[in-house]
Structure formats: structure tokens, C-alpha cells
Amino acid sequence: MSGGSTFSLKRFFLGKPIPSHLAHHERLSRVTGLAVLSSDALSSVAYATDFVLATLVVAGVGAFVYAIPISLIIASLLAIVAFSYRQTIHAYPTGGGAYIVAKENISDTAGLIAAASLLVDYTLTVAVSISAGVLAITSAFPNVHPYRVEICLAFLAILTIGNLRGIRESGRIFAVPTYFFVVSVMVLLAAGTYRFLTGAIVPVDLPLPPNAGHQPLTLFLLLTAFANGCTAMTGVEAVSNGVPAFRPPEAKNAASTLVTMASLAILMFIGITVLAHAYHVVPNPTESGISQLGRAIFGGPNLLYYLLQAGTTLILVLAANTAYADFPRLASIVSRDRYLPRQFMNQGDRLAFSNGILVLSVFAAVLITAFRGDTQSLLPLYMIGVFVSFTLSQAGMVIHWRRTREPGWRTNACINGFGAVVTGIVLIIVAVTKTMEGAWIVLLLIPVIVAVFKVTHGHYEHVASELTLKGYAPEARVHNTVLIPIGGLQRAVVDALRYAETLSDDVRAIYVDMNPASTELLRKEWETWGGRVKLVVLPSPFRSLMEPLLEYIDQASAEKTNDYVTVILPEFVPARWWQQLLHNQTSLLIKGALLFRPNIVVTSVPFHLSR
């Protein structure tokens, strides 16, 4: 593959590069911003109600009535959290993710815990949203249910490539489905309410799951149902993390987008829950609640029903896109602070953070495959990360207000403080009720990620201290001993000899004597081709190539103290990849052996094979 074709391939996946003075044209308007950043929050209404009902059903159908008060509590929490985040937008107009807020106001470690939680959260957003989106497909077409993992992975691939191509096109692609979903659900709610009020209800006709009514209705069960319903709150932080992606005035646009988003989410969540109760929706692993409502309200699988399912699938699969905006951005900020490898800081040609996108896709693919694309199994893992970052972020804001003491700081601190207490209580409820169902994985993972952050940071700090030029006085080295290990004479070797002659007066070719006849021949040919290069022949009593060679290189580097030693290796550059297997094996061995010897410079002189 030539360098040129590498670049064309890259261009194909990434699109044309954009000069940096045009970068603000990539920014989001309110309309596209709502589509890109709120799909996560809005789409979670597609599974939150199901998740509540699936919990309550073990106490029998009678327990379903509790879904309505639970949804009202969750809706008010959502309003509180959104209000709380609205303050963050204004206080941190350059992007106030939980990481930055917790780090600046509480401590580095609090920031890192928030960052780890968010990275886990974003990964789960991708896995959960795609799985739930595919459930909307398999609800409408039950015979593709066995292929759900493959369909999930196909959507994941589309998202990955789309995001590698850049954020503006993402905005365009995603504006349509988000609004389409909102309209579909609104039509569903309107039609469902109208039928309910006119008494023309045909209830859903599905059998109860086998575990129905097997347990008493305990407080723990109600708390579990509440915790599960809190999945409706996920994604609410996306707007405040994405402030700099908006067009100016960034903070104002972001804040108004946040309010719109929260209002829509609350309306849809309460509406769906109430209608689910009215139409006797029952939890079912292969048909989602929205699908059941659609069938009942629109009267069977007709055009309106299929449009609703299509809208649900699209917003859910594309909700994952919120994470594709946030994960690479957070990874880049954490990497800038030297807590993650600096590869995550690379902005690709199209201002997209390619490495972050790829890492996110890989982990999401692992989750989807491991949990066989089952939303209900993935959800218990989801909320820990979300609520850890909610709580740390709100708590950080309280400290922020206490420190800045801006006009009205007390009110602001109270709002955020209330948010922190509320989300903290939800976090405890989630941890208590969900740990056994898989949340322990996340509880274990967050400290592990924080440890990785700290080890990485320690390493970079140490390297910086080793690299500082303060007080550095490199020893004066004027001479260069150039060594060329050779296995005979041919064009590639001769080219390397001629190159080496330009580097130093002291150039030596090293040949290991395996066979006296070949050595004699080489000495003869040397008269023609050797030039200014001295030929050193090493004996090898043990028929080993490497040992005499390395021994000689060690000796040569010990000869003088103020000398560089350069080892020159002729290297074939094959025309096709498989030819690599047929060459350069000895060069590789020598390079590997020299890697850990200090002060030896290795140079490859390429010889290009024509075919």
C-alpha cells in the first residue's frame, strides 16, 4: 500500500479536512443541538416505563398502579437536576462536565471519579440505546429476534464511521429522527388520551410473565422500581457538557436547549406511564411497552404503528451519538491533564477525536456481545456511573458558589445543594437495589479506571522531570562510530556502505564468519566495494550470529567515552505486505537486542523492492 492510498482511505472515512479558522461553522444551532445532545435523554422514555413495570409485576398486576406516583417523583427529580445543570452552563460556559466541576471545586480525585463514571456511563449509553433501538425492531418483526446482536453491531459500525467523519454531518443526520420520534410519541399520547377520554379503549392483550405475583409488595421492591425508573434521567448532563459545541452565544443557546429537552422528557415519560396503565401494558422481554401501546392505540400493526417503531429505533440507536460527542471530548480533556495517554488529545483532520471514538466503539461492542443485546440485562449497570457524576457535579457547584460569592450565590448554592442531596439519595438507592444485578461490575470498574488515570499521570509527571532542560548540560560528543552488520555484499548493503561513509570517518562493516570459504570471497569483493569502510570479521565458534555481533557492539561502545555508536541496518521495503515475512528477520532481531542498550542509535537504510 502506498502512502497515497493510505491518505485516500482516510479521506474516504473522514471526509475533507477543514481549516481551523472555519471550525466555528461546525457549531450547533439550538435546533440541531437539541437533536444531537438530547437524543439520549429523550430516548430513555422508550425503556424507563418498561423497566418500572418489569419490577412491579413480581408483586402482581395490582402493583402497576404504583408506576404513576413513581413516575411523578422521577419527573420532579428530572426537573430539579435539569435546573441544577442549567446553573452549571452559566457558571462554566466553556463546558462544565462533572469532571471539570468536581476537579476544580472538590479535588483532583473527585474529578477523576466523575470522569471514570462518565466514561463508563457513555459506553453504557451506546450499548443500552442500541440494544433498546433494536428491541423496537424485533418488537415489530419478531422473526429477526435471533439476529439482534448482529443488527446492534451493524448500527454501531454506522455510528462509528459517521462520527469519524465529523460533528456537523452528525447534526444533520440526527436532526430528522429526533424530531420524528418526538412527533410520533406526541401523536401516540394525543390519540391514546382521546380514545381514553372517549372510552374507546382496546386494552393490550398479552399474557403475564411467569414470575408475576410471586412476591409481596415490599418497600424494597418499590425502591427497586424507583431506581429502575431513574433510567429516564440519564443523558440530562449532555447539554451542559457540550456548551462549547453551540453557536454563540453558547451558554444562552445551551440553557434554552436544556429547558426544552427536560420539558419534553418529562411530558413523554409521564404520558407513556399513564397510558401504559390505562391500556394494561404488561412487561414482556420481546415486545416493548411502546410497541404494545402503538398496537392498542393505532389499532394493530398499521402504517402509524410502523412509523412509531421506526422513530423509536432511530432515536435510540442515534441516542448513542450523544456519547460519541461526549466520550472523545471528555477523554481529550482528561488526556490534556495527562491522566490518559496523549493519543486521546489528537484531533483528527476533521476535528473529530478519532481515537476516543474507536475506543468507545470497541467497548460498546464488547458489552453488546457479552449481554447478547439484552436491554434489561444492561440497564442495572447503567445508573451507577450516571448518578455518581450527577452527585459530584452538583456538590462541586455548591462549593463553587460558596467560593465565588457572586450576587445571589446563596440561592444558587441551595438549588445545586438540593440537586446533590437528591441525586446522592438516588445513587444510594440504586447501589443498594442494583448491586447484585450486575452493578457491582461498575462499582469495581470505577476505582480501577481512577487507578489507571493516576498511574498514567505519575508516569507523565516523572517523564517531564526527566526531560526538563533546567540545568541540563549534555556531554560534548564529537565522534560517531558507525557499525554495519552485513551478511554478504549486494546492492542494499553497498547502498548502506555509501550512506554510512557520509556520516563519519570511522565506519566498520561487521561480518560473522560462519564458513571460511564465504569469508574469503567477501574479503576479495571488499576490494571493489568496500570503499572507506573497514571490514571486521568476527569468529563464531558456537555458530551463533547474534552473540558475537552484540559482543562487538558492546565493545565498540565502550571504546571511547565521548562517542556515539550508530548501528546501520540495510532494510528491505517490500512491494507487498506478505513479502515482509520473507525479509528483515535478522534486522528485527538486532533491533530488538539493541533496544535496551543505552546510547546506541539504530538507523535503517531502506532498499525498495520494485515488485
Add this chain to the structure above:
Amino acid sequence: MSGGSTFSLKRFFLGKPIPSHLAHHERLSRVTGLAVLSSDALSSVAYATDFVLATLVVAGVGAFVYAIPISLIIASLLAIVAFSYRQTIHAYPTGGGAYIVAKENISDTAGLIAAASLLVDYTLTVAVSISAGVLAITSAFPNVHPYRVEICLAFLAILTIGNLRGIRESGRIFAVPTYFFVVSVMVLLAAGTYRFLTGAIVPVDLPLPPNAGHQPLTLFLLLTAFANGCTAMTGVEAVSNGVPAFRPPEAKNAASTLVTMASLAILMFIGITVLAHAYHVVPNPTESGISQLGRAIFGGPNLLYYLLQAGTTLILVLAANTAYADFPRLASIVSRDRYLPRQFMNQGDRLAFSNGILVLSVFAAVLITAFRGDTQSLLPLYMIGVFVSFTLSQAGMVIHWRRTREPGWRTNACINGFGAVVTGIVLIIVAVTKTMEGAWIVLLLIPVIVAVFKVTHGHYEHVASELTLKGYAPEARVHNTVLIPIGGLQRAVVDALRYAETLSDDVRAIYVDMNPASTELLRKEWETWGGRVKLVVLPSPFRSLMEPLLEYIDQASAEKTNDYVTVILPEFVPARWWQQLLHNQTSLLIKGALLFRPNIVVTSVPFHLSR
């Protein structure tokens, strides 16, 4: 890991290196030669009779009587082939494998077909022998039958390490079990015959397999049984391939070893087949025929029985060692002729051909795992390769005699011609009867391997023509343009600058301007640290690092026609492997991009991190 510890690890697996003037001490005596090279041929009697009976049983117990004439025919074929190979030993005292004989006398392609067949054959020898050896264990201890694949792989690992350590120790290890097996079988035959003659027979008491008597006794069935019995002939070529491994006089020692081996194999094969009939042995997938005979003749599972099983296991597992002697040797010869990558020519420190050994082990492990360690499934694949090489080798010898016209060449040509015809007929019978049972894999594989040989050869020939010094006049280049891409100033960069100054008068550091403030700072620091190196600052309107850099390098290499361009990259050598992930990413990108540009030399100046 330091270079030192790499070498200790190697020493652990390979043992101490041996100087080449001591190499003949590694040679084999007749006694050790028989043990090392004939275990394949001798051990095949452990499964050949079973394989014949398993075929005949579908025509009912009455068909078992045909096993005796079949075994007599096979025994005479074995004698003919051995006699035929004895001539090869004398004509090719330096090792007359089928590859060399067919290549020298018929054509290159015939030689390559023989080589491909033999490489496949050796791999199957390892897989079949180990599986059959483990069957001897599971016959005695049926409760370990579920773990047979794991046991097979454990034996494979022991063989691999043993062979990496060198051939003399192999001789020592394998002398005891080979003779132990021969003595065990002789005791079995003697005791069995004595009991038979004295009328004290207790027949084996096992139920017939479910497919018994389901088919009529057709000629095709008899031919299939015959083809299956020919597994007894496998391994007979090992001695003639291994002539140079013997002590002088090599040919004489090898020939007498071959005669001893053939006599023993014939005696044991006929003896076991006759006794199997006398003692009513029936084919059984979980108990071998020898195990059944041992129980019946020695009177149940007692010490003698366990010794017999142990001997069978040891010789079978170690028969695989014949392949470990022959596969790497053949690969090395083929590689010397440039039909295989030259890695196979590498003799390790201990004169063992490490790469060939490792490749053989990997393929054998794949076969054992794919066929779940079942000998009966592996056997149909086995014989094609063996008989292709037999036939080509004998046919090649006929042409050899016609050409040399030594005294008595007509007799010699007749003997080899008869061998060729006989083995050719067997080959056709095997191909006809076994293709559907799996032999098609081998019939497909042999031409594929031959194609790989030819492509490899073509490449090496082409490279040799590109590398020839005949008429080569390298253009005189006297100057060296040295370029150092930098991302800022720190110790590693300063070290690289100082090194570069020793190489040329024209040294330029290249910095891509991403941020005017940083660039200004760099220019200031340059006054202190720049030395004789010129600082070149490149603009980057697209915020891309690589594109301006590569463009500049292209320009620089176009500046003069008689100039070298050297790109120097400061490279971190981390103290721990994971630190590699945190560094050198840009260097890697640059190296990759420069790889396919002609005439650019890349030099890495190492900076060793202390921890």
C-alpha cells in the same frame, strides 16, 4: 525485559550452545538411530490392525479372516519399499529424501510436490501418533477419556521443548521407550502364541460395534481395508532421509538400521494381526486392539498389561519425534533452495531448527484440536502424503539409475521401478477409497503448498536480480540533509539535535506551528539549545501535524539530486512495556508514512526512561 534476561530464557529452553567443531558428537549410533528414526514405522503397528478390523466389521465378524492375507500383502509391500529405500541410502549418502531424489531426477515441480507431501505427512505423523498414544492411556484408564485433547497437547508441549533443546538428548530420551515397546510386544506375541498353541485361550469379551454386518463384503470394502492397513508402512522413509545424522560410515549404519527396522515392523504387524484374529479382538473406539490383546493374553489388567500400555503410549507419543527430526531438516533444505522463507534455514544455537519445530507443533496442535484427538478420524488424511512421496522418490531413483549407468544399474532400476509401481497403485487405492473420508483436505493442500513454494521462490529470485552487483554503479552522493521533526524542546530532543550535528552540516529541526504563543517561546529557547541546527517552522492551516511535515520532507528530498535525506526521530525507550503505549505515537506515524518514500533514511535516537 533486558537483553540479558532474553538470553537466559533462551538458554533455559535450548540448553548450552555447542561449538560447531563438536557437532559430529551429536551424531547417532545404530542403536540410538533405530530409536530416533524408526519409532514412527514401528509404532504404526499399534493402530494399523485396528484400522483394518474397523473397516471389515461392517461386513460382519466373518470378514475378519481377510485381515490376515491383507496383512501379509502389506508386509511384502513394506519389504519392497524398504529394499527400495535401501538403494536410495547408498545412492544419496548425504540424505536422499523424496524431495531431493524427485527434484534431481524428475523435475523441480516433482520435488516440490514430494516436499509438500512430506511436510503434510510429518505434521500428521505428530497428530496421529500422539492421539494413538493417548488412546493407549484412555484404553487403560477410561475415565480420563474426556481429557484426551488436553493430554495430547501436554505431550506435544513436552516434545516441542525437548526438540528445541537438541537432537542428542532426543536420542537418549527415546532409546529406552522404543526398545521397551519392542520388548513388550515381543513378550505379548510370545505369550499369546504359547497360550494359543497350548489351547489356553480366553477370548476377548467385548460387544460388536453397532454398524457390524450392515454391508456386504465388496471388493471396494476389501480395498478400503487394505488402504487402511497401509498405515503400517508410514515412517519407513525416515531412515533414508536421516542418513547424515548417523555416525560415519553414515550410509552403512543407516542401511543396516533400515533393515532392522523393516524386519521388526513386519514381524510385529503380522504377529498382532494373527493374534487379533485368534483372540477375537473387535474394533472399539475407546479401547485399542493391543489393549484388548494385553488383557486377554496377560489375564486382565495386571502389571504386564500396564507395562504394555505404557510402552505403547511412550513409543507412539515419541514416534512424533521422527517428524521433529525430519520436518525442520526438510524445511531447511527447501528454504536453502529458496522455496521457503529463509527463517527455516536458521540453525539455532543448539543445531536444532527452532522455527521448523515451532511451525510443526502449531499445525499439529491445530489438527489434534480440530479432530478432538481421535486417531480414526485423522488416519484417512495421513496416507496421501506418504504415498505421493514414496512414489515420486522411487520413480526418481529409476531415472537416477538410467542416468548413472553404474554397474548393476538395471537390477537397481528394476527394484526401484517395482517399488514405484507398487506404491503408485497403493496411492490410487488410497485416493479412491479415502477421499470422501477427509483425504480431500490433503489433496487440496498439497497443490496450495506447492504454489506457496513457487511464489516464494519467484520473489527471492527477483530480489536476487535486483540486488546483483554486476554492473552496479551507485550514484555518488556526498551530502546528507538531516531533518528532525520536533514538538518542542526537552532533553530527548536536545540529545537528538546534538547527535544530528555530528552527521552533517545541513541539519534542520522542523516544527509545525499549531499555536503562535508556543512557537514564539520555542524560538526564544532555540537561542540557548539550537546550536548549529536551523529551526524551520511550518504553518498548518488545517491543524494537521502530519501533512505539512510530510510535504516539507518531500520538498527537502527534491532539493538536490545527489543528496541523502535522513529523518531523525527522538524515541523514548520506556522502562516498562505498558509505558510504550504512552509514547512515540507520533514517531510511529511518521515512520509509517516515510516507509514507502524512496531514499529517506530513518534514524531513532533513543532516550532511556529510568523508571
